[in-house]
Amino acid sequence: MDAVRVRPMRKDDLPSAERASAATFLEAERVTRRVSDPEPEPRSAEASRQWIARMGFFLRIDPRGCWVAVDTEEAADTVVGFAISQNRGGLWYLATYGVLPGHQGRGVGRRLMDAALAHADGRPGIFSSSVHPGATRRYRLAGFSLHPQMRMIGTVDRSTLPVVDGLREGGADDIGWMDQLDRRLRGAGHGPDHAYLLGIQRLVVSRDGDRPGYVYMDIHGHATLLAAARPDTAQNLLWEALATSRGTTLVNCITSPNEWAVDVGLAARLDIGQEGYIAVRDMPVPAPYLASGHFL
Known part of the structure; x- marks a missing residue:
């Protein structure tokens, strides 16, 4: 029986979700790091507080777009994946999304994305994507065009x-x-x-x-x-x-x-x-415009 359950996010999930986010993105940065790039560093305590405050804001404004995957075999429903999305008028955006490396490749990410996209209810969508091959495959299968972005x-x-x-x-x-x-x-x-x-x-x-x-x-x-x-x-x-x-x-x-x-x-x-990438569905890439990673 699958011990991972996808459910709506609760306020008391935020600390566990932050830890999952920090671990997920640190590993992704290590895997995709270029030789010329500095060694990725763990998220600072201040950045962790900011993440919790920002995701807490999203949870207050549009809670039905916020989902977590929890391992029910661990204490207190430990968060192993998350998808934080928001509807703003006629637009949907994905603020952040990820699955802990040890739980990837098991369909957890697909279930989270399906929940977030159901909240979109057919709206055009936009988000900033990493180069993780599993994630980008999921985005393209969901109908998003992936536009390479620069920094x-x-x-x-x-x-x-x-x-x-x-x-x-x-x-x-x-x-x-x-x-x-x-x-x-x-x-x-x-x-x-x-x-x-x-x-x-x-x-x-x-x-x-x-x-x-x-x-x-x-x-x-x-x-x-x-x-x-x-x-x-x-x-x-x-x-x-x-x-x-x-x-x-x-x-x-x-x-x-x-x-x-x-x-x-x-x-x-x-x-x-x-x-x-900047991923868009049913809309052009905005210009003149520099998107925010979380607020798009």
Whole structure:
């Protein structure tokens, strides 16, 4: 009898799910590590707390999209797999998904993905995917197109930074037009995700007539979510993020329709490489747009 049961996630699953996530993605990074890449490191205590807070937010907002696989033979239903998805208006996205290495190849991932996709109820979908062969096979069989994405990393050459005008600090009163821009680019607004991100990250916006745009930045100045009506606005927003970055910076989730970001990164003397896929179903790849790994 199969000891692994797939069921809706509960709040008290979050710590066990975080441990499963940390172990799953650490092993995936080790397996896919390139020779030039640094040795993967375990998730920090602070990053673990952030993961739990973020997934707790998803669980509060749209609990029916949150699923876990638990080993009923272990104490307290130990989480061995997870699929956290969300519906936002007419769009579905997968925030995170994984199965512990020791439980892979047994159909657990398929059952989790089936549960998450049932929640989509036919909506167009988007998520950021690793290069794990088992996962990408499952995504393609579910009807998703896999678009290779790039990442740029390095220390910004400060002498390359241009003067950027027309930007200002953003706030809660910007969410309305930001959601309108989201709908134009990805078919649905971020809705409550904007309020959550505003509480933990810096928001910079452009309100220049027909050229609106916004970028969220984490404490390191990394652009974590960027949307704009035009590529030149998107470039200005990315330059602002690079100007505030400290030490080694990262720009990721760059797809081929967003080569404007490649041009900025190369001009700033960052190195370019490949990193996973943006998976979409029944929708184009958004542009000008840099997706967030969890909020898409």
